[in-house]
Amino acid sequence: MIKPLLTAATAAVVATGAFAEDSMSNKEIVGAFLGAVVQGDADTMRELANPDYIQHNPFIPTGLEPFIELLPVLAEAGTTAENIRMFQDGDYVFMHNIWRNAEPFGAPEMVAFDIIRVDENGQVAEHWDALQPLVSETVSGRTQTDGPTDATNLNQTEANKALAVALVRDVLMGEDPSRITEYISAESYAQHNPFIADGLDGIVAAVEALTAQDNMFVYTDIHAVLGEGNFVLTVSEGQWNGTTNAFYDLFRMEDGMIVEHWDVIQPVPTEGLANDNGMFTGFEGIGPESVGE
Numbered sequence: 001m002i003k004p005l006l007t008a009a010t011a012a013v014v015a016t017g018a019f020a021e022d023s024m025s026n027k028e029i030v031g032a033f034l035g036a037v038v039q040g041d042a043d044t045m046r047e048l049a050n051p052d053y054i055q056h057n058p059f060i061p062t063g064l065e066p067f068i069e070l071l072p073v074l075a076e077a078g079t080t081a082e083n084i085r086m087f088q089d090g091d092y093v094f095m096h097n098i099w100r101n102a103e104p105f106g107a108p109e110m111v112a113f114d115i116i117r118v119d120e121n122g123q124v125a126e127h128w129d130a131l132q133p134l135v136s137e138t139v140s141g142r143t144q145t146d147g148p149t150d151a152t153n154l155n156q157t158e159a160n161k162a163l164a165v166a167l168v169r170d171v172l173m174g175e176d177p178s179r180i181t182e183y184i185s186a187e188s189y190a191q192h193n194p195f196i197a198d199g200l201d202g203i204v205a206a207v208e209a210l211t212a213q214d215n216m217f218v219y220t221d222i223h224a225v226l227g228e229g230n231f232v233l234t235v236s237e238g239q240w241n242g243t244t245n246a247f248y249d250l251f252r253m254e255d256g257m258i259v260e261h262w263d264v265i266q267p268v269p270t271e272g273l274a275n276d277n278g279m280f281t282g283f284e285g286i287g288p289e290s291v292g293e
Helices: 008-016 026-039 042-048 064-068 071-077 154-172 177-183 199-212
Strands: 049-055 080-089 092-100 109-118 124-133 218-228 231-240 243-254 257-267
Touching: 026 042, 026 071, 026 080, 026 092, 026 109, 026 124, 042 049, 042 064, 049 064, 080 218, 080 231, 109 231, 109 257, 124 257, 154 177, 154 218, 154 231, 154 243, 154 257, 177 199
Parallel strands: 049 124
Antiparallel strands: 080 092, 092 109, 109 124, 218 231, 231 243, 243 257
């Protein structure tokens, strides 16, 4: 089962089958839909999703019925999911999940960010994600998913989105790396990337090591920016290890500074694709140009 992907309210709706999208929040709709995916409940999926469901995971076919046809694969593997965080920005719900018995996705345990768009009719309409294998031992000693989970300071969403965009542009895209101390707290910075230590010192050490290996990652485009209060997710494209990658970065802010970071990095595949929608298309209206600075 998914734990705790369904809120108590949504779980009651699932149990009774009394779906009324107009009375459910987008989070509840998405939670119920993903619960149905893991439980192999095709009828519930059809109740909650648009038949023309658009899929951006490159290994899953687009459309609702082709997706439903893959449910036996998940059932045979015993795939389960644990939702760690769930946030909402307008029509978009973005989540931090752990998938277990996840061999159909590439490894026994995978950490993922998922974004789902809910359409004007209250139906699940579009999905993007990025996944990478879960690492048991990290440099910082933190896991890839632990830390605070609830959004606060909801009136600061736009300011925090602007802060995240500025960091990505100046530091990760190299426009003005010297400004890093304007964005990241020197007093407390919790790092969940499994290969980087806590604090500004951890970032500097990682950059020096990658640069010495002539393998520093390079962000080239920001495609999406989503936020709720003090949590902001950016979806970027860039180069690393000689390949194009999707960089999903989740930031937590306090007092106008970034104090915590989680991420998922996935190479963008070019072979064996199940759809041609692309991992970065469809984000019109939620890119950096939409952020009020």
